[in-house]
Amino acid sequence: MIYLDSAATALHRPPAVEEAMARALRTLGNAGRGAHGPALAASRLIYGVREKIAALLGVSDPARVAFTANATQALNTAIGGLIRPGDHVITTACEHNSVLRPLYRKEDQGTELTILPADSLGRMDLDALEDSLRPNTRAVVAGHASNVTGNAVDLQKVSDFTQAHGLLLIVDAAQTAGELPIDMEALGVDVLCFTGHKGLMGPQGTGGLCVREGLDIPPLLTGGSGFRSFDRAHPAELPEALEAGTLNAHGLAGLGAALDYVLERGVEDIHRAEDALARRFIAGVRSIPGVTLYGDTDAPVRAPIVTLNIGDLDAGKVSQSLWDEAEICVRAGAHCAPLMHKALGTEERGAVRFSFSCFNTREEIDRAVRAVADIAGED
Numbered sequence: 001m002i003y004l005d006s007a008a009t010a011l012h013r014p015p016a017v018e019e020a021m022a023r024a025l026r027t028l029g030n031a032g033r034g035a036h037g038p039a040l041a042a043s044r045l046i047y048g049v050r051e052k053i054a055a056l057l058g059v060s061d062p063a064r065v066a067f068t069a070n071a072t073q074a075l076n077t078a079i080g081g082l083i084r085p086g087d088h089v090i091t092t093a094c095e096h097n098s099v100l101r102p103l104y105r106k107e108d109q110g111t112e113l114t115i116l117p118a119d120s121l122g123r124m125d126l127d128a129l130e131d132s133l134r135p136n137t138r139a140v141v142a143g144h145a146s147n148v149t150g151n152a153v154d155l156q157k158v159s160d161f162t163q164a165h166g167l168l169l170i171v172d173a174a175q176t177a178g179e180l181p182i183d184m185e186a187l188g189v190d191v192l193c194f195t196g197h198k199g200l201m202g203p204q205g206t207g208g209l210c211v212r213e214g215l216d217i218p219p220l221l222t223g224g225s226g227f228r229s230f231d232r233a234h235p236a237e238l239p240e241a242l243e244a245g246t247l248n249a250h251g252l253a254g255l256g257a258a259l260d261y262v263l264e265r266g267v268e269d270i271h272r273a274e275d276a277l278a279r280r281f282i283a284g285v286r287s288i289p290g291v292t293l294y295g296d297t298d299a300p301v302r303a304p305i306v307t308l309n310i311g312d313l314d315a316g317k318v319s320q321s322l323w324d325e326a327e328i329c330v331r332a333g334a335h336c337a338p339l340m341h342k343a344l345g346t347e348e349r350g351a352v353r354f355s356f357s358c359f360n361t362r363e364e365i366d367r368a369v370r371a372v373a374d375i376a377g378e379d
């Protein structure tokens with residue numbers, strides 16, 4: 001089997017991830033819910049994972065890292081807590097539904113929304129930010145890279161705009177945390193949302209948001225916090241303010257082990273390896289008759305994602321053929337990014353996404369190229 005669906009979830013992980021989770025299942029209690037050994041062990045482990053996320057993503061205070069179940073919950077927390085009726089928000093057609101749907105809900109509640117269009121290569125026109133500015137503009141919400149095309153956004157340019165106008169910048173880093181270097185504070189990002197199960201190579205059910213100093217976000221959820229139990233209101237201090245209920249300590253143990261690997265190897269080295277595989281695949285399929293590639297495949301910086309179609313074949317049928325004939329795992333369809341597919345002209349049949357991990361090999365890439373050529377030859 002060749003697994004080329006890492007943009008959906010990591011399958012290849014450092015062995016230490018599984019070992020850490022098994023050990024956690026045997027040893028960890030409930031963090032913040034006791035002074036005995038297992039509870040304290042859970043608290044220490046979780047704080048250690050906060051420190052690793054802070055080191056990786058450029059957060060000076062680990063307490064500003066709050067854990068959630070995934071990037072979707074993190075984005076709902078940030079958008080739900082910071083955007084108000086009457087505010088104006090700018091986003092893009094490149095976004096995943098984890099950004100779009102919370103914003104649509106806010107729009108239904110009285111928020112004004114501007115969606116910057118994407119061109120035929122799925123690129124956002126950052127110069128359109130200035131034209132979209134209104135007196136009530138409060139925030140820009142943008143993904144760091146498209147989960148369909150792999151196109152990366154120039155976050156520094158977006159941040160320059162938001163800082164010049166006193167706006168919030170909320171970033172969806174689901175496809176780039178662990179894949180591209182990120183220094184949240186140096187970039188001037190207000191909230192950075194991430195997931196643990198993609199580029200960070202951790203387990204599903206882990207994710208979170210990093211919040212800049214001085215910014216308070218009302219909680220999406222309230223409930224148990226382990227302290228101030230007699231208060232009617234949920235504690236306002238981070239990270240507990242955004243972490244109601246029992247955390248997934250067992251999953252975070254796995255994430256911590258994955259972060260050890262990422263930090264030791266270095267994001268730059270991981271990116272070089274994955275980028276080389278993606279570009280090898282692009283070079284291999286580009287000349288196959290009938291293959292259409294989507295996105296700016298020649299961009300100098302991009303996420304390790306390549307999306308294509310073959311002739312007039314339905315994307316779902318291509319994906320199924322890749323699995324049935326070559327045991328290659330890919331993702332077909334709309335990828336929860338409807339506006340991007342409209343920009344690419346693929347809203348009717350979808351597209352086939354190949355996404356790469358640093359654990360893939362050149363031999364696997366070459367086999368995938370041959371499989372695409374075989375299907376194209378049959379069309």
